[in-house]
Amino acid sequence: MIKLLWLTLHISQPAAEPCSPHVLSVIGNANDERRMNKFYPIQLWLTTIVFVAPLTMILAGLVNEEWNMGLEVLPLFIMFGLIFSLPSLLVCFAAYKILTVKISSPILIKILLNLIMVGAVLITFALISGSLAFRLSIIYSASIVIASLFYSVKIKEKHSSL
Numbered sequence: 001m002i003k004l005l006w007l008t009l010h011i012s013q014p015a016a017e018p019c020s021p022h023v024l025s026v027i028g029n030a031n032d033e034r035r036m037n038k039f040y041p042i043q044l045w046l047t048t049i050v051f052v053a054p055l056t057m058i059l060a061g062l063v064n065e066e067w068n069m070g071l072e073v074l075p076l077f078i079m080f081g082l083i084f085s086l087p088s089l090l091v092c093f094a095a096y097k098i099l100t101v102k103i104s105s106p107i108l109i110k111i112l113l114n115l116i117m118v119g120a121v122l123i124t125f126a127l128i129s130g131s132l133a134f135r136l137s138i139i140y141s142a143s144i145v146i147a148s149l150f151y152s153v154k155i156k157e158k159h160s161s162l
Helices: 002-009 040-063 071-084 086-102 106-128 133-148
Strands: 034-036 154-156
Touching (some): 040 106, 040 133, 086 106, 106 133
């Protein structure tokens, strides 16, 4: 298993082009005609807090009455979610900048960024604590993973035709 992981992480670009020692190429072609989506962190952050987390809270309340928080508190959760998650957004931006320089695989970038953001959510709710901290940390963690499915780390390069 470890050897397979090591081999997977050491797949490099084609021999015709030199591979930078600082670029980790795992899955995908680093030379395709796409560029990094510089808005990915903000898209992930806003979609998680404004759309996916409220929908997840509603679904969790429908499935389990114990998790029902009522629709009237959703605007409060969105407002406080935006405020309390600002440090996580900064961590997300910093991590995204570093990951896009060091790693060429969009899938690996997305997985690592999701793990970092889930960790930031868990730390935030551990600091806030309270009776809803566990439930909300599960909801927001799941929301991050779901929201990450809506956007691409790389977007197609626009070519002008004459």
